[in-house]
Amino acid sequence: MTKKRSWKKNEIVVLTEECSAIIQYKLPQKLKDPGSFQIPCIIGEITVEKALCDLGASINLVSLAMMKEMKIEEAKPTRMALQLPDRSFKFPHGIVEDLLVKVEDFIFPADFVVLDMEEVANTSIIRGRLFLATAGALIDVQKGELVLRLHDEKLTFNVFKAMNYPHNSLGEFRRLDSVEALVQETLVEELEESTEEELAAIEEAAAAETHVQEILEEKEGRK
Numbered sequence: 001m002t003k004k005r006s007w008k009k010n011e012i013v014v015l016t017e018e019c020s021a022i023i024q025y026k027l028p029q030k031l032k033d034p035g036s037f038q039i040p041c042i043i044g045e046i047t048v049e050k051a052l053c054d055l056g057a058s059i060n061l062v063s064l065a066m067m068k069e070m071k072i073e074e075a076k077p078t079r080m081a082l083q084l085p086d087r088s089f090k091f092p093h094g095i096v097e098d099l100l101v102k103v104e105d106f107i108f109p110a111d112f113v114v115l116d117m118e119e120v121a122n123t124s125i126i127r128g129r130l131f132l133a134t135a136g137a138l139i140d141v142q143k144g145e146l147v148l149r150l151h152d153e154k155l156t157f158n159v160f161k162a163m164n165y166p167h168n169s170l171g172e173f174r175r176l177d178s179v180e181a182l183v184q185e186t187l188v189e190e191l192e193e194s195t196e197e198e199l200a201a202i203e204e205a206a207a208a209e210t211h212v213q214e215i216l217e218e219k220e221g222r223k
Contacts, residue, residue, distance in 0.1 A: 042102040044070050048125050057128030062112040064093050075114045089203050106150045108135050
């Protein structure tokens with residue numbers, strides 16, 4: 001059993017760095033959510049005012065409707081499977097390779113996964129980590145800035161400044177307060193010798209897993 005230690009008069013107590021920071025108010029100020037970043041761009045003859053930049057997505061995504069608008073007739077077949085937050089699966093229409101994405105005076109090549117999806121808030125393109133890496137993106141969430149780099153040149157976008165501009169202003173970010181998470185978690189698998197029956201079995205297994213989880217949660221709630 002330990003004994004309580006008594007303090008001596010005029011004793012100097014050494015505080016940890018964390019305690020000192022709290023007492024001296026050196027903690028950083030809490031900031032508000034700057035919102036999601038969107039960069040306007042041009043692909044072919046199509047101007048996309050709201051192209052979402054998403055570090056949570058490992059792929060670049062474009063809607064089937066946008067693909068048709070670009071007059072691209074064929075997409076490369078793929079056996080990729082995308083898993084959504086509700087654990088359901090979506091199977092892409094295909095992949096379009098080496099599309100040239102123009103952002104201001106910068107042009108970047110990118111591969112896009114084509115998905116037949118409902119366009120949310122006029123956002124028909126999602127650019128993931130592949131594009132951001134190719135563009136040498138540097139993100140400063142505190143300042144609400146994203147910098148794209150091409151060789152020795154830089155292009156800076158500011159989400160806060162963009163909120164004061166009209167929708168037809170190209171060259172600034174758009175703020176998106178709420179976006180339906182189309183692909184929160186991406187599952188990319190090469191399904192060897194897959195058939196339509198096998199793909200349907202995957203969806204059925206995922207639905208069964210969800211049903212079992214709901215039953216377990218219901219039983220737990222009754223306790």
